[in-house]
Amino acid sequence: MISLTINNQTLEVPDGSTVLQAAEMAGIAIPTLCFHKDLSPYGGCRLCVVEVQGTRLPMTSCILPINPGMVVNTESEALTRYRKAILRMLLQNYYDAGYKRNNGKLGIDRENELAHWAEVYGIDIEQYMAKKPAFAVDSDPNPFVWVDLNKCIQCTRCVRACAEIQGRFVWSQSYRGYKARIVAGSDTTMLQARCESCGACVAYCPTGALDNKMSVSAGLADRLVRTTCAYCGVGCQLDLNVQDNVPGRRVIRVTSNTDPATVNKRHLCLKGRYGYDFIHSSTRLTQPRVRQYLLDSAPRPKDRGKWVDVDWETALRVAANGLVQAWQAGGSDAIGILGSGNLLNEESYLLGKLARQVIGTNQIDCCAHIYASDLSEHLLDAAGIPAMQNPFDEIASKAGTLLVIGSNLTEQHPVFGAKIRQAILRRKIKMVVVSPDFFNIAEYAALPLYPKPNTEAILVQGLIHFILEKHLADHAKCQMGSEDITKLKEAVAKYSARKTSDLTGVAIDALYEAAEILTREPPLSVIMSDGLADRTVARQNMQSLINLQRLLGSLDTPGGGVNFLGSQNNIRGAGDLGSTPNRLPGYQNCKNSTARAKFEQAWGVALSSAPGLSAWDMLKSVSEGKVKALYIAGEDALNVSPDGGQARRSLDACEFVVYQTSVATETARYADVLLPGVTFAEKTGSFTNAERRIQMVHQAIEPIGAASPDWQIFKELAKRILPSIERQISPAAYSNWDYTDTAEIMQEIAALTPIYYGVSHSRLDQAGSLFWPVESEEHPGTTFLQTAYFEPIQNTFIPIKLIVPEGYQTPILTPV
Amino acid sequence: MCPGIATDHEYSEQELDRIIQEAVEANGSVRDAVIPILSEINQKLGFIPVESLGKIRRYINTPEAGLFLADSHLYAVASFYQMFSLTPTGKHVVRYCASAPCHVEGGRQVIEALQEQLGLQPGETSHDNQWTLLKTSCLGVCGVGPVFLVDQDIYGNVTPEKIPHILAKYR
Numbered sequence: 001m002i003s004l005t006i007n008n009q010t011l012e013v014p015d016g017s018t019v020l021q022a023a024e025m026a027g028i029a030i031p032t033l034c035f036h037k038d039l040s041p042y043g044g045c046r047l048c049v050v051e052v053q054g055t056r057l058p059m060t061s062c063i064l065p066i067n068p069g070m071v072v073n074t075e076s077e078a079l080t081r082y083r084k085a086i087l088r089m090l091l092q093n094y095y096d097a098g099y100k101r102n103n104g105k106l107g108i109d110r111e112n113e114l115a116h117w118a119e120v121y122g123i124d125i126e127q128y129m130a131k132k133p134a135f136a137v138d139s140d141p142n143p144f145v146w147v148d149l150n151k152c153i154q155c156t157r158c159v160r161a162c163a164e165i166q167g168r169f170v171w172s173q174s175y176r177g178y179k180a181r182i183v184a185g186s187d188t189t190m191l192q193a194r195c196e197s198c199g200a201c202v203a204y205c206p207t208g209a210l211d212n213k214m215s216v217s218a219g220l221a222d223r224l225v226r227t228t229c230a231y232c233g234v235g236c237q238l239d240l241n242v243q244d245n246v247p248g249r250r251v252i253r254v255t256s257n258t259d260p261a262t263v264n265k266r267h268l269c270l271k272g273r274y275g276y277d278f279i280h281s282s283t284r285l286t287q288p289r290v291r292q293y294l295l296d297s298a299p300r301p302k303d304r305g306k307w308v309d310v311d312w313e314t315a316l317r318v319a320a321n322g323l324v325q326a327w328q329a330g331g332s333d334a335i336g337i338l339g340s341g342n343l344l345n346e347e348s349y350l351l352g353k354l355a356r357q358v359i360g361t362n363q364i365d366c367c368a369h370i371y372a373s374d375l376s377e378h379l380l381d382a383a384g385i386p387a388m389q390n391p392f393d394e395i396a397s398k399a400g401t402l403l404v405i406g407s408n409l410t411e412q413h414p415v416f417g418a419k420i421r422q423a424i425l426r427r428k429i430k431m432v433v434v435s436p437d438f439f440n441i442a443e444y445a446a447l448p449l450y451p452k453p454n455t456e457a458i459l460v461q462g463l464i465h466f467i468l469e470k471h472l473a474d475h476a477k478c479q480m481g482s483e484d485i486t487k488l489k490e491a492v493a494k495y496s497a498r499k500t501s502d503l504t505g506v507a508i509d510a511l512y513e514a515a516e517i518l519t520r521e522p523p524l525s526v527i528m529s530d531g532l533a534d535r536t537v538a539r540q541n542m543q544s545l546i547n548l549q550r551l552l553g554s555l556d557t558p559g560g561g562v563n564f565l566g567s568q569n570n571i572r573g574a575g576d577l578g579s580t581p582n583r584l585p586g587y588q589n590c591k592n593s594t595a596r597a598k599f600e601q602a603w604g605v606a607l608s609s610a611p612g613l614s615a616w617d618m619l620k621s622v623s624e625g626k627v628k629a630l631y632i633a634g635e636d637a638l639n640v641s642p643d644g645g646q647a648r649r650s651l652d653a654c655e656f657v658v659y660q661t662s663v664a665t666e667t668a669r670y671a672d673v674l675l676p677g678v679t680f681a682e683k684t685g686s687f688t689n690a691e692r693r694i695q696m697v698h699q700a701i702e703p704i705g706a707a708s709p710d711w712q713i714f715k716e717l718a719k720r721i722l723p724s725i726e727r728q729i730s731p732a733a734y735s736n737w738d739y740t741d742t743a744e745i746m747q748e749i750a751a752l753t754p755i756y757y758g759v760s761h762s763r764l765d766q767a768g769s770l771f772w773p774v775e776s777e778e779h780p781g782t783t784f785l786q787t788a789y790f791e792p793i794q795n796t797f798i799p800i801k802l803i804v805p806e807g808y809q810t811p812i813l814t815p816v
Numbered sequence: 817m818c819p820g821i822a823t824d825h826e827y828s829e830q831e832l833d834r835i836i837q838e839a840v841e842a843n844g845s846v847r848d849a850v851i852p853i854l855s856e857i858n859q860k861l862g863f864i865p866v867e868s869l870g871k872i873r874r875y876i877n878t879p880e881a882g883l884f885l886a887d888s889h890l891y892a893v894a895s896f897y898q899m900f901s902l903t904p905t906g907k908h909v910v911r912y913c914a915s916a917p918c919h920v921e922g923g924r925q926v927i928e929a930l931q932e933q934l935g936l937q938p939g940e941t942s943h944d945n946q947w948t949l950l951k952t953s954c955l956g957v958c959g960v961g962p963v964f965l966v967d968q969d970i971y972g973n974v975t976p977e978k979i980p981h982i983l984a985k986y987r
Contacts, residue, residue, distance in 0.1 A: 159888075169886030174895040186869045186891040193887060421879070428882040446880040 004070040019061035019072055020048055030074050031083060031117050033090075033206055034155035035062040038258060038266055039164055045155055047086050047117065050074045058082055084121050090114060091128040094207070095150035097137050113206035114153060135181075138213075142190040144197045144274045146216050151209035152182055158201035158210055165267050167421030170195045182209075198414065199273040203256055203266050214274060215253035219243065224255070225700035228687045229272040230342065230569050230680035234392070234415045235689025236264035236272050237768075240681055240700040249701040251279050251681055261768045263392060263689065269414030278663065278679065279701070285664045285676040286705020288315030294322070294672060300655070304672055312706065312716070319631075319673045320720035322656040323359070326629030327725055332360035332608065336618040336627040338367050339579035340634035341568030343710055344685030344697060346745035348570070349585055350714040351633055352578030355612075357603040357735075358718050360727055362590050363612030363627070365581050366574050367635040368567060370615040370647060372530050373538035375564050376575050377582075381539075382546040382798055384788035386587055387572060389561030390525070391691045391771070391783050392416045396423040398559025400521035402431040405456060406531025406541070409441040413529070413565050413690070417441055420527070430517050434459065435531055447514055451504040454537045454805040460544040461802070462500025463515050464551060465492040472519040477553025484797035488547060491799060503804060523560030524552050530567045535616060536803055543798045550796050556787055565690040573688035576756070576772070577749060581612035586753035587790050602752055604732030619650035629656040634677060634710060636665035660713055676707040683709040685742040686764060688772065692785065694759055695769045715739055827861050835860050836871050845875045847883060854894055859968075862909070863901040864894050898952050905948035906941045908986045910934065911965040915954040918961035922975070926962040927951075929976035933983060946987075 001012040006019075006026050013022040018041065023030050034045040043063035050061045053071035058079060061072075073079075094114065118125050135149040159171040159182065170193045174183035185193025202210045221241030229236040241253035254273050258266045278284075292306040293299065295318075310318075326334045337355045339348055355364040365374075376386040395402075396419040410417030417440075424431055424444045433445040434456060442448035451459045467473050468489055480488065497508045518524055526549060532541040545562050546555070554560035566572055578585040584607075588595035596607050613621060621627045630651070637651070638644045651657060651670035659671035662679050684699040703709065718737045722729065729735055734748050743761040750756050758774035758781075771781040773789070787793065839856035843849035853872055857864050869890040877885040894900050901909075912918075912927055936942060936949040957963050960972025971982055 163884075167884070169884055169888055172886075172888035172892035174888075174892045176896050183888065183891055183895070185887040186866045187895075188887075424879065425882050425884060431880065444879045 002066050002068050004066050006072045007074055013066060017066050019050060019064045019066060022066055023074055028074055030061055032062060033113055034157060036157055036204055039157060039160040042156055047083055049079060049082050051076060051079060084123060087118050087121055087123050088128050090153045091125060092130060094153060095130040095133045097133055097150060112208055140190050142195060142197060144199060144213055145190060145202055146211040146213040148209055149181055151207045153207055154180060155206060157204040158182060161200040161204040166198045166200045166418050167425060168194060168196055171201060197270045200267055212253055218252040221252060225698050227698045228695045231271040232413050232569055233565050233572060233690030234263055234413050235687060235693055235695055236268055236415055237262040238268060238272055242700050251276055251700060264415045267415050279681045281663060283663050284704050285661060285674060286707055288312055288676060289674040290315055290318045291672050294318050315673060315675060316716050316720050319658045320717060323629050324721060324724045326656055330628050333363055334628040335359050335361060336630045337364040338615055338632045338637055339364055339574055340367050341571030341574045343574060343634045345573040345577055345688055346685045346742040347711045348574040348579045349577040349745060349749050350711050354714055354718050356607050357605050358721050360608055361612055362581050362608050362610060363618060364579055365615035366571060366579050367615060367637045367640050368571055370619060370637060370640055372533035373535040375533050375538055375542055378539045378542035379564055380790060382543050384791040384793050385785055386575060388563040388691050389785050390559060390563060392419055394559055395525045396420060399429060399523060399525035401429060401518055401524045402527060403518060403524060404431060404441055404527045405434040407527055407529035408439040411440060412567060432514050432517055446517055449506050449510055449514060451506050454534055455504040456532060457537060457540040457544040457802060458500060458804060459504045459506060460548055461492045461495040462497060462511055464548055465495045466497060466512060466515040467519055472515060473551050474553060477522060479550040479553050479555055480796045487797045523554040523557040525560050526562045529565045540800050540802055543800045547798055558784055570687040572690055576688055581614055585749060586755050599752060602732055602734045604730040604735035605727060619647055622650040622654045630654050631658045632667060633660040636667050638666045660710060675713050677710040677713060678703045678707045692772045693769045694764060694772060696764045711742055832865060832868055836868060840875045847885060850893055854900055858900050862905045863903055866902060906945050908967055909948045909950060911950045911952040913955050913963045914951040917958035918963055921961040923962040925976050926974050929979050933979055
């Protein structure tokens with residue numbers, strides 16, 4: 001600690017602090033422009049000048065390290081004079097074109113820090129700013145980022161944001177003196193300079209020289225609504241900028257906020273920051289629809305016939321009737337329910353309750369599992385946990401080595417991908433990327449491996465073989481008993497380097513190098529995603545990675561672990577809360593009578609102990625006539641399929657399909673009833689991200705048209721099915737469906753789901769987020785999840801029945 | 817960078833590749849080698865074709881080892897230094913010192929004579945691509961001002977009368 005005096009106030013600050021940081025600790029604000037606390041200090045604008053006793057000239061506080069006994073003064077007449085002069089000089093090169101639609105008014109679009117300080121120091125912008133523009137307005141064709149260099153004050157925050165946050169290095173400050181300006185790449189367009197349009201440069205630009213193109217001239221927001229992004233499992237927090245003075249209210253912009261407690265802080269990706277136009281898309285479904293034949297009680301035409309817009313009452317009645325008829329014809333299991341990783345936690349819970357309590361079946365799965373296997377389930381089998389062990393930041397800050405396998409990290413989970421890039425640049429850790437194709441993240445790989453599709457597990461066997469042969473694993477750290485190591489040795493014995501190379505197509509040298517890299521710097525963090533989820537090999541992929549991690553002793557280690565990131569934003573929550581064919585909420589097995597008894601008591605009805613069919617098998621058994629009705633909620637079942645043929649045939653053959661969606665997609669062609677759900681902007685509830693972090697989703701606007709929050713549709717549908725279905729439901733604590741809001745549903749979830757026990761909306765609002773397991777109302781949540789949390793692990797070695805796929809060969813794309 | 821530039825300066829792709837490869841071999845594929853490599857290209861070709869930046873990047877950029885070198889970094893360096901040109905120059909480049917010490921020693925007369933005899937304004941290249949005239953900051957030989965450079969050769973104590981003789985060496 002070092003002691004100094006600022007404005008007559010003496011304080012102690014940590015070594016290495018700057019004067020600006022010390023002032024902040026003392027609660028003293030110093031004006032800044034080029035400084036941002038998320039970025040490295042630059043000292044370019046000099047607005048943060050302070051007087052330091054013993055120096056002749058004012059000093060730039062953002063880059064001034066503290067010396068013991070320093071005496072600093074942050075406000076004086078002279079400093080005000082300096083700052084005014086600096087602002088006037090900055091304004092000389094600043095020109096605000098007052099974009100037409102703003103009626104010529106300046107600075108109306110967004111926060112402008114330069115305008116703010118000019119106002120604070122009483123400087124009239126219009127008087128001092130440049131008299132004419134030096135650059136074309138909107139000078140870059142990037143579809144998302146608006147560039148107006150007339151407003152640029154050379155603070156280089158964009159340069160630093162692109163380098164230090166996104167890791168893409170698009171911007172530089174080029175030329176010098178009067179000619180100095182911000183340049184993308186080698187003075188090309190942003191996209192040619194490899195811009196990923198994440199908008200970090202926009203988020204950090206203090207003046208609006210870089211702005212959100214979709215929102216330029218949209219004016220200021222009336223309200224900011226903090227919510228959770230609905231795109232991927234990273235779960236970024238964002239602010240929906242809402243204008244109230246337009247019919248139905250409108251989301252005009254997405255911004256991000258520097259809140260250190262969030263996953264993303266100020267960062268977002270292209271999807272989160274700019275992919276919000278679907279909310280107000282003209283393709284939104286705004287009215288329930290049923291097929292004409294259903295209203296006429298006529299037989300179903302082959303193409304299901306004409307759509308008719310109807311009111312909610314009619315649509316719900318028709319939907320309930322169809323499902324009840326299937327139930328009467330084929331029993332509970334004649335109905336298949338496809339949930340989604342896009343639904344709220346509360347909605348996934350209700351959909352599970354609808355399946356299990358009302359219909360009496362476990363036949364519920366996520367659309368995501370139509371073609372991909374549920375890797376969470378395999379992880380549960382192999383390691384006794386269904387989800388990531390580590391939070392993202394823990395991996396980025398503590399992993400010794402990275403193995404990214406089956407994950408297009410920077411596209412699937414872009415904000416986490418950016419954190420990994422920074423970890424490699426700053427901590428100089430090594431990464432091996434394994435995928436059949438070139439993925440962007442492989443650019444940062446010390447070694448990219450391109451095995452033939454579905455041979456990843458074989459590759460891992462080969463790596464284990466070599467690690468054992470060369471004694472590369474640290475014996476002291478190994479998490480396997482010596483007997484198990486012997487078994488492992490036997491199991492991988494036949495995967496010699498040559499054999500592995502033949503089967504996977506990876507060169508022998510590369511295998512050796514990979515084994516060496518992966519064992520050099522513990523802990524190894526395995527990052528994986530749906531690239532490993534092919535139904536035929538998903539199980540062996542997960543098992544072999546767990547074996548590898550046990551051998552290396554990287555399981556149950558902060559920064560290590562096997563970290564599975566699902567593809568959808570709330571696929572974690574959907575799995576947590578029962579959108580799986582064999583598990584009740586909280587991963588309680590439906591075969592377990594104790595777990596079942598708890599739900600039977602709460603819901604007032606006997607539950608089925610038979611696991612339902614997985615999404616894939618559900619669709620297959622439609623053709624066999626076993627599943628007669630499908631209820632698809634929240635997702636385009638066809639769009640998740642790499643090969644839609646089978647799904648199309650199944651849906652076409654299905655007698656009755658209810659499709660609940662916010663946008664009418666191709667799946668709608670195969671539906672008999674369309675129920676208009678809403679987007680994440682129109683409902684309140686919670687999402688759980690890949691790192692098990694539960695976060696609030698807040699409603700920003702009213703539902704569009706007659707669309708209704710999905711949980712309300714589940715509730716109304718359940719109420720209409722219940723009277724006509726012959727199931728004995730007796731009054732119990734949670735037997736009814738009279739929910740008034742999702743907070744009430746969360747209370748029910750908490751009561752029945754041990755890992756969500758201490759979760760409530762009020763707590764989430766207060767804490768920002770909670771990592772499950774949250775075992776009590778006082779429990780702070782669990783950032784690091786030990787293996788075997790849910791199920792005890794019998795053996796530290798998992799024997800694997802390996803399937804060796806043959807005949808695949810894909811071309812490998814190479815980096816540009 | 818400047819008006820009146822020649823656009824038909826010829827070099828082959830192979831030539832550029834060879835220059836870069838040799839420069840990288842001589843200076844190493846490290847960040848510190850950027851300026852010597854750019855310098856080498858500029859000397860051999862008279863300017864730095866913008867596509868050479870991507871070629872240099874491919875040698876030096878090693879994100880897997882914690883070093884990210886992007887086109888933007890290279891462009892920032894190449895556009896910053898006056899000794900580098902990103903646009904084609906004439907066969908010979910005349911750089912006259914425009915700093916104060918040369919000015920007080922009669923620099924203005926020298927500049928005017930240069931402009932007149934070459935028929936060029938600062939920043940321009942002659943139509944036959946023989947000459948480019950540029951102004952530069954102090955060359956560090958103020959003791960013999962006025963000073964100008966023709967390519968790599970420096971001339972001190974220049975008077976307007978000496979200029980034809982100097983230029984004649986390069987015609």
